Structure formats: structure tokens, C-alpha cells
Amino acid sequence: MTLLAVSGLNKRFGGVVAARDVAFSLQAGELLAIIGPNGAGKSTTFNMVGGQLRPDSGQVMLAGENVAGLAPRAIWRRGVGRTFQIAQTFVSMSVAENVQMALISWHGRVFSFRSRAETLYRLEALDLLDLVGMRGDADRPVRELAYGDVKRVELAVALASQPKLLLMDEPTAGMAPKERAQLMELTASIARQRQIGVLFTEHDMDAVFAHADTILVLVRGEIIASGKPDEVRANARVKQVYLGDMGVEAAMRARRGRA
Amino acid sequence: MDPAFIVIQSLSGLASASSLFIIASGLTIVFGVTRIVNFAHGSLYMLGAYLAVTIVPMLLEVDRSLPMFLLGVLLSALIVGVIGAVMEIVLLRRIYHVPELFQLLATFGVVLIVQDLVIKLWGAVEIPGPRAPSLRHGVFIFDQRFPAYELFLIGMGLVVLGLLWLLMQKTRFGVLIRAATQDREMVGALGVNQAWLFTGTLFLGAFLAGLGGALQIPRVAVNTQMDISIITEVFVVTVIGGMGSVPGAFVAALIIGQLQAFGILIFPKITLVLVFLLMAVVLVVKPWGLFGKPDAAAGRAILPEGILSLKRFGRVDTIIAGIAIAVLLALPIVGDNYMVKVGIEVLVLALAAFSLQFLIGVGGIVSFGHAAYFGLGAYAAGLLVTRGGMAMEPALLLAPLVAGGFAALFGFFIVRLSGIYLAMLTLAFAQIVYAVCFQWVAFTGGDNGVVGVWPSAWASSRQVYYYLVLAMTLAAIIALRHAIYAPFGYGLRAARDSAIRADAIGIDVGRIRWFAFTLSGAAAGLAGGLYSFSKGSIDPTMISIPMSVDFLVMVLVGGIQTVIGPVVGAAAFHSVKDFFMPLTDFWRLFLGLSIIMMVLVFPRGIAGATSALVDRKRSVTLPAGGV
Ligand SMILES: Nc1ncnc2c1ncn2[C@@H]1O[C@H](COP(=O)(O)OP(=O)(O)OP(=O)(O)O)[C@@H](O)[C@H]1O
Numbered sequence: 089m090t091l092l093a094v095s096g097l098n099k100r101f102g103g104v105v106a107a108r109d110v111a112f113s114l115q116a117g118e119l120l121a122i123i124g125p126n127g128a129g130k131s132t133t134f135n136m137v138g139g140q141l142r143p144d145s146g147q148v149m150l151a152g153e154n155v156a157g158l159a160p161r162a163i164w165r166r167g168v169g170r171t172f173q174i175a176q177t178f179v180s181m182s183v184a185e186n187v188q189m190a191l192i193s194w195h196g197r198v199f200s201f202r203s204r205a206e207t208l209y210r211l212e213a214l215d216l217l218d219l220v221g222m223r224g225d226a227d228r229p230v231r232e233l234a235y236g237d238v239k240r241v242e243l244a245v246a247l248a249s250q251p252k253l254l255l256m257d258e259p260t261a262g263m264a265p266k267e268r269a270q271l272m273e274l275t276a277s278i279a280r281q282r283q284i285g286v287l288f289t290e291h292d293m294d295a296v297f298a299h300a301d302t303i304l305v306l307v308r309g310e311i312i313a314s315g316k317p318d319e320v321r322a323n324a325r326v327k328q329v330y331l332g333d334m335g336v337e338a339a340m341r342a343r344r345g346r347a
Numbered sequence: 348m349d350p351a352f353i354v355i356q357s358l359s360g361l362a363s364a365s366s367l368f369i370i371a372s373g374l375t376i377v378f379g380v381t382r383i384v385n386f387a388h389g390s391l392y393m394l395g396a397y398l399a400v401t402i403v404p405m406l407l408e409v410d411r412s413l414p415m416f417l418l419g420v421l422l423s424a425l426i427v428g429v430i431g432a433v434m435e436i437v438l439l440r441r442i443y444h445v446p447e448l449f450q451l452l453a454t455f456g457v458v459l460i461v462q463d464l465v466i467k468l469w470g471a472v473e474i475p476g477p478r479a480p481s482l483r484h485g486v487f488i489f490d491q492r493f494p495a496y497e498l499f500l501i502g503m504g505l506v507v508l509g510l511l512w513l514l515m516q517k518t519r520f521g522v523l524i525r526a527a528t529q530d531r532e533m534v535g536a537l538g539v540n541q542a543w544l545f546t547g548t549l550f551l552g553a554f555l556a557g558l559g560g561a562l563q564i565p566r567v568a569v570n571t572q573m574d575i576s577i578i579t580e581v582f583v584v585t586v587i588g589g590m591g592s593v594p595g596a597f598v599a600a601l602i603i604g605q606l607q608a609f610g611i612l613i614f615p616k617i618t619l620v621l622v623f624l625l626m627a628v629v630l631v632v633k634p635w636g637l638f639g640k641p642d643a644a645a646g647r648a649i650l651p652e653g654i655l656s657l658k659r660f661g662r663v664d665t666i667i668a669g670i671a672i673a674v675l676l677a678l679p680i681v682g683d684n685y686m687v688k689v690g691i692e693v694l695v696l697a698l699a700a701f702s703l704q705f706l707i708g709v710g711g712i713v714s715f716g717h718a719a720y721f722g723l724g725a726y727a728a729g730l731l732v733t734r735g736g737m738a739m740e741p742a743l744l745l746a747p748l749v750a751g752g753f754a755a756l757f758g759f760f761i762v763r764l765s766g767i768y769l770a771m772l773t774l775a776f777a778q779i780v781y782a783v784c785f786q787w788v789a790f791t792g793g794d795n796g797v798v799g800v801w802p803s804a805w806a807s808s809r810q811v812y813y814y815l816v817l818a819m820t821l822a823a824i825i826a827l828r829h830a831i832y833a834p835f836g837y838g839l840r841a842a843r844d845s846a847i848r849a850d851a852i853g854i855d856v857g858r859i860r861w862f863a864f865t866l867s868g869a870a871a872g873l874a875g876g877l878y879s880f881s882k883g884s885i886d887p888t889m890i891s892i893p894m895s896v897d898f899l900v901m902v903l904v905g906g907i908q909t910v911i912g913p914v915v916g917a918a919a920f921h922s923v924k925d926f927f928m929p930l931t932d933f934w935r936l937f938l939g940l941s942i943i944m945m946v947l948v949f950p951r952g953i954a955g956a957t958s959a960l961v962d963r964k965r966s967v968t969l970p971a972g973g974v
């Protein structure tokens with residue numbers, strides 16, 4: 089069955105159309121990239137799939153069930169893990185505790201008053217941190233980490249609930265080019281191994297074209313092209329409005345420099 | 348109902364709405380620009396009234412005419428405006444970047460200082476003001492007499508609204524105020540001299556408060572409780588209207604004026620309750636008020652103000668805790684009766700402060716009305732024993748249940764909000780409880796409260812009661828502390844650190860915050876119950892805003908980033924209060940100054956400062972997170 093099938097998704101903010109009839113589908117083990125200039129509606133789309141935003145209309149079918157409009161935690165329970173464009177972590181906790189918290193929730197023990205949280209699921213948390221290469225920093229406060237490392241921790245947190253679908257909004261923002269490639273390779277291999285579907289967005293075109301199975305180009309809330317990387321690269325309209333536009337590329341470089 | 352009567356009633360509603368609007372517009376403008384909720388706005392209003400009862404009669408001596416009256420009102424308001432500007436330069440300017448809790452506390456410090464100064468200057472007896480010449484008569488509307496001055500007030504409200512509109516639209520100052528209200532950073536980016544903008548805004552806000560106060564003198568005798576009673580009403584107006592919105596304040600004042608005018612016919616004693624209920628409903632439907640907008644800062648990941656790391660109990664800590672418990676156990680044996688009394692009070696307050704820290708430090712839920720739950724526990728226990736004929740033991744069991752029940756009810760609304768709106772709603776609920784206990788004289792004894800709340804025979808000696816209190820407070824504190832370290836406490840902290848992340852890993856943020864609020868309320872209720880038996884009586888001061896502030900100060904003194912600090916804070920605060928208060932007429936002044944000093948130089952409290960020292964010695968100074 090199709091893991092994720094989105095159709096007719098719409099969202100406006102006042103006069104701004106952030107998503108117009110967005111539709112796509114994603115299979116287990118597939119990597120789907122959404123690309124587009126700043127303000128295209130990428131995060132909006134992620135947030136509608138993840139439950140952070142309620143779509144004005146449209147369907148988000150997750151393994152055959154419409155989850156549009158459900159609370160994030162309800163969507164999480166159905167097997168969706170995610171990372172955010174601006175990393176969201178528990179800044180007062182250590183790296184390991186961030187992952188442990190996710191595991192505590194996964195095991196349904198948030199409302200427990202027995203035992204100390206610090207000792208719960210520590211080994212599992214360390215394994216997950218090992219996977220993303222952060223085990224060495226397990227006991228550091230997460231607020232001390234470099235931004236790229238925080239993104240890695242977020243990935244471990246998202247993986248803690250053994251999701252079927254991963255949503256990654258700019259997972260490599262703030263990383264050095266080499267790190268980016270590594271993280272994307274890691275994500276791709278985890279996805280293939282565990283048959284997780286990955287929806288991600290990136291401003292780094294190398295990462296996108298190297299790893300995505302399918303690419304969706306979003307401009308001003310509308311999908312203007314979609315297909316295999318080669319097809320998208322060859323698409324005249326995409327070249328015109330996006331990839332070929334020197335201004336955009338320069339802006340993207342500036343943005344990367346800032347991040 | 349008689350239509351003439353309805354017209355008269357709604358006109359008098361309009362007159363109070365007018366006064367409310369004049370005052371509230373000042374608060375909301377100041378908030379819009381500075382993002383500070385100025386608790387002292389009520390004090391500025393009171394100063395306006397006191398200045399007017401001093402200045403206006405002097406001018407009327409010269410010439411008993413309406414222009415003289417108005418001149419006196421205007422002069423008073425101008426003086427208050429200057430006081431506001433001075434307040435900005437001396438205090439507010441230093442606290443724009445501290446967390447909201449500290450801002451609220453610091454401005455409450457000003458409230459305390461002004462209270463003592465007013466009593467010193469004008470005395471504690473209320474002062475009736477002069478009537479306004481040429482406006483002393485009544486106007487006949489549908490054969491009903493309506494005071495001309497009230498009509499004049501309605502006109503004043505409209506005049507102020509019009510002038511504010513002109514100011515905001517036509518002057519550079521007004522345009523800057525609007526720009527700053529919408530986006531504070533932008534004003535800085537435009538290269539505007541912010542210092543003057545802020546000082547000017549405070550002048551304007553204080554002027555409006557003073558004007559509102561000065562205009563009251565023909566209507567009410569000026570008294571020293573005016574500040575607190577107006578500030579809660581004005582808070583409600585600005586919150587319902589949307590903080591920062593002048594039109595919002597106008598609409599909200601109109602609604603509340605009418606609600607009071609007609610509510611008084613149906614529920615004569617509890618119009619305040621109606622008003623607060625309206626606010627609760629508005630906030631649930633529109634969390635930023637009718638005309639407010641979400642703060643741009645909301646949702647940004649910043650380091651929360653509260654507990655940032657949980658340390659294990661080390662050897663040193665165990666030794667210190669052991670010594671403390673040994674001292675507490677030995678106190679009735681080595682100490683005299685007075686020390687035992689103080690010991691009981693400290694233990695009770697320590698539990699209350701600890702339960703508040705559970706909310707603030709762990710949950711990030713800044714409650715400005717924690718005394719409500721303390722008071723509900725005290726009233727539950729006291730009334731069950733005196734009116735219900737119950738014994739101490741079941742009453743002590745029921746006290747936390749009643750307080751917890753109310754905390755669950757109020758908390759249901761409260762935990763949906765955040766930041767300043769949350770603090771305002773906790774304050775509002777606390778004022779409802781206060782108002783009911785104060786006004787329901789037949790049941791609660793009103794202002795005097797109820798006496799004869801004595802422990803059972805076996806616990807009637809101070810020493811025995813002390814041990815009972817020690818056992819119960821220690822058990823409760825240890826249990827709460829355990830909860831902080833348990834998955835529940837981590838979940839609560841997770842919800843505080845990043846609600847978005849918590850929700851995305853399946854934590855029900857609303858539910859965990861609600862549960863914590865209830866738990867904390869119950870613990871405070873237990874403290875209140877124990878307190879009522881130690882005093883032998885209950886009275887509304889246990890629920891008042893100053894009591895809530897005392898709890899906050901204890902948390903602050905102890906250190907908001909520490910787990911056990913508030914217990915130390917309670918001991919330190921209560922000992923100092925107990926020692927100094929009988930010695931001076933200026934306790935509030937002293938307390939107010941101390942709060943301000945603490946916010947300015949010592950925001951991490953005693954325990955926080957000690958652990959910072961220890962940390963520094965270990966030289967693990969690390970940059971604050973840039974996440
Ligand atoms: N909460 C909101 N309120 C109002 N407008 C919003 C909100 N969120 C997004 N928008 C607007 O919707 C449009 C799409 O924003 P979105 O964040 O989805 O873009 P994006 O493709 O993720 O951009 P970026 O590459 O900068 O992350 C933008 O014009 C943005 O200003």
C-alpha cells in the first residue's frame with residue numbers, strides 16, 4: 089500500500105497562498121524531496137502532514153487512513169517522526185535525555201511517577217545516538233552542541249519511535265558540506281534498510297539530486313514539476329523559475345552562509 | 348423591566364466603562380511598546396487621585412469653577428506622567444530584557460513602595476474629594492435623575508479615545524508607538540532613539556492612569572486600596588481587548604461596564620466573578636484577546652527560565668540535608684515556643700513555595716495567583732472544622748483535595764495559555780477566590796474570616812503539631828521532588844522546553860501541564876490546611892495578591908533554577924519578614940526595594956548564586972545555547 093498519499097492540500101495565511109492543491113505520494117523506503125525557493129510553502133506542507141498545521145482542505149492519507157487535521161501526537165502514534173527547520177530540542181536536557189524522553193513516550197510512560205527518568209532506556213538511547221554519530225556527546229547538554237549536531241540529535245529523537253515515515257525539514261541546514269553528504273547518506277541507508285519513507289526538503293541541490301528518488305518542485309504554493317531527478321533537472325520550466333535563476337542561487341548561497 | 352431604568356443603568360455602565368478605558372488605554376500602550384505589564388499602573392492611578400484631592404481643593408479656593416477643577420485634574424495627571432517617565436528611566440529601562448516573571452515582580456515592587464509612601468504622605472484614612480463645580484446637579488432622563496458628572500465622564504472617555512486616535516495617526520510619536528507595538532526590532536532598525544520613545548510612552552501611559560485617578564475624586568473617597576482593586580480590573584480590560592490594542596481596550600471596557608451595570612442586578616455581590624469569567628471565556632476562544640496578535644517571540648526556542656539541569660544528590664548534599672533534618676527534628680526540644688511557631692510557618696511556606704517552583708521551575712507555568720490554592724486549602728480545612736464540625740484529621744485530608752479540585756477546574760483554562768496571558772489568568776482566578784471569600788460574609792466570615800480552627804486534642808500542643816507539620820510537609824516535598832526526577836517531571840520539562848517537539852514525540856502537552864497544575868494546587872492546599880490549624884483562624888489575606896507575591900519572592904530568593912532552593916528561600920524570607928516587620932512601619936517599602944534589587948542584581952537567588960559560585964570554581968563556564 090502507498091505509505092503516504094497527499095491530495096488537494098490547500099493552505100492560505102491571509103492573502104498568501106502557502107499551498108495550492110498540493111498532491112504527491114510516497115512509498116515505503118522511498119526518498120521524496122520537495123524543493124523550491126524561500127517561502128514556496130515547503131514547511132507549510134510538512135506541517136500539514138505532521139499535524140502542526142491544519143490544512144484548509146485536502147487529504148493526507150497515511151497507510152490508507154486520512155490523518156489531515158489530527159494533532160501531531162496522534163499522527164506520531166501512527167508512525168510519523170520528524171525534524172524541524174528550526175531544530176526543536178529539550179534545551180534543558182542532555183543529548184541522551186532528549187532521546188530517552190522520546191523513548192519514554194514511545195513506551196507510554198510519560199505519566200509514570202516510578203523510577204528516575206535519567207536511567208530509563210539509556211542503552212537504547214545510546215544505540216540511537218551511535219547510529220547518528222552522536223554517542224560521544226551523549227552526556228553533554230544539548231544546548232551546547234553545534235547546530236549541525238543538534239540536527240543529528242533530532243534525527244535520533246525522530247527515529248526513537250520506529251517511524252514508518254520521516255519528515256525532515258532542511259535536515260542539513262547549518263552543517264559543513266562534508267557533514268551534509270554524510271548525514272544524507274546515513275538517512276538514505278536507514279530508510280532503505282528499515283523501509284522508512286522519507287519526505288525531506290533541502291536547499292543543497294547536491295544532496296537532493298544525489299539521494300532523492302523523486303523530486304517535487306514547489307513554487308508559490310504550487311507544484312510546478314515532479315519526477316525523477318534527471319527529469320526535473322531537464323524540465324524547462326524548473327530551469328527557468330528556479331534552478332537556472334542566478335539570483336535565487338546567490339540568495340541560497342547567502343542563506344547557507346548565514347545558517 | 349422598565350425601559351427608563353435600563354437606559355439609566357446602561358448610562359452608568361458607560362460612565363464606568365469610560366473611566367476604565369482611560370486607565371486601561373495607558374496600560375495597553377505601555378505594554379505595546381515596552382512589552383512590560385506594569386503592575387504599578389494601579390499605583391499611578393492612585394497617585395493621580397491623591398494628588399487631585401490635594402491640588403483641586405487648593406485651586407477651588409482661588410476660584411470655585413469648573414475650569415479650575417479641570418486644571419487641577421490635568422495638573423495631577425501631568426505630575427503622574429512625570430513620575431511614570433522617571434520610573435522608566437530609573438527602573439523599567441533596566442528590565443526590558445529580563446523574563447516576564449521578573450518584570451512583573453519588579454513593577455509589583457513599585458506597588459509596595461508607593462503604598463507605604465502614600466500612607467506616609469496622606470495617612471491611612473480615606474479622603475473624600477470635592478465635587479466638580481457646575482456638574483453637581485442631576486440631569487433628568489426619562490424622569491430619572493442621572494448625575495451630570497457621570498455624563499461628563501462618558502464624554503471624557505470619548506474625548507480621550509479621539510485624542511489618542513489623533514496622536515496615533517497624525518504625530519510622529521504616535522506612528523512610532525504603533526510601529527513599536529507591531530514590531531519592536533523594526534524601530535531599533537530604523538535608528539529611532541528608543542530611550543526617548545520608551546520614556547515618552549511611559550509618560551503618556553502614566554498620564555492616562557493619573558487622569559483616570561484624578562477624575563474619580565468626585566465619585567469615590569480616595570483610599571489606599573485603590574491601586575490593587577483597579578489594577579485587576581484594568582488587567583482584565585486589556586487582556587480581553589488584546590494587550591497592546593487601544594481599540595481593544597475601548598471595546599472591552601464597554602463590555603465590562605455593561606456587564607457590571609447589569610450584573611449587579613442579578614448577582615449583586617459577585618460582579619467581579621462575572622467579569623473574570625468573561626475573561627476566561629474570551630481567552631479560551633481567543634488566546635490573545637479580542638484584538639490582540641500573537642507575540643512574534645512566541646514559539647521561538649529560547650532558554651527557559653527555570654530548572655536547567657537535575658543534579659544527583661551528592662555526598663555533600665546528603666550531609667547538608669541530613670543536618671537540616673536533624674536541626675528540624677531537634678527544634679522543639681532546644682527551641683522555645685516562639686521558635687517552634689516560626690518553625691511551623693517556615694515549613695508550611697516551604698511546601699507552598701516548593702509547589703510553586705514545581706509549576707514555574709519545571710513546568711514553565713508562571714502562576715501569579717498561587718495563594719488561591721493555599722487559601723482554598725486553608726478555607727476548606729477551616730470551614731470544615733468550624734462550620735462542618737469535622738475533626739482535624741479528615742479536614743487535613745480534604746484540604747488538598749478541595750484545592751486540587753479547584754486547581755483542576757481553573758487549570759483547565761490556564762494551561763492552554765502561555766506567557767503574560769497565562770500569568771494574568773492565574774491572577775484573575777485568584778482574585779475570584781479572594782472576592783468570594785471576602786464577600787460571602789455569611790459563610791466565610793468576610794474580611795474577618797473565621798476563628799476557632801484548632802487541631803485535635805492530641806495535636807494541640809505546639810510541639811506535637813510541629814512534628815505533624817514536619818512529617819507532612821517533608822513527605823509532600825520529597826514526593827514532589829521525586830516527581831521532578833520521574834518521567835512525569837521530565838515530560839513536564841519537555842513540554843516547557845519545546846511544546847512543538849514534545850507534541851511531535853507523542854507527549855500530550857496540555858494534559859501534562861494540567862496534571863501538574865492540579866498536583867501543585869493540591870500540595871499548596873495541604874500547606875494551607877496545615878497553616879490554618881497553626882494560626883487557629885482563616886482570613887482573606889491568605890488568598891491575596893501580596894501572598895501570591897510572597898510565594899514568588901520565596902522562589903526567587905531561593906533560586907528559580909534550583910530544585911530545593913525555594914525551601915531555603917521560604918526560610919530566609921519568612922525569617923527576615925518575621926524579624927523586621929514588627930520593627931518598622933515601612934515593611935512594604937523595604938520589601939519592594941528588596942524585590943527590585945533582587946531582580947536587578949541577583950536574579951538567580953541564594954541557592955542559584957551559590958551553585959553559580961561552585962560552578963565557577965570548577966570553571967566550567969560554557970556559552971549559553973544558541974539553539
Ligand atoms: N504561521 C504563518 N502565518 C502567516 N504566514 C505564514 C505562516 N507560515 C508561513 N507563512 C507564509 O507562507 C508562505 C510559505 O511559507 P513556508 O514556511 O512554508 O515556506 P518554505 O518553503 O518552507 O520557505 P523556507 O525555504 O524559507 O523555509 C510564506 O509566504 C510565509 O510567509
Ligand SMILES: [Mg+2]
Pocket residue numbers: 130131132173257
Ligand atoms: Mg521552510
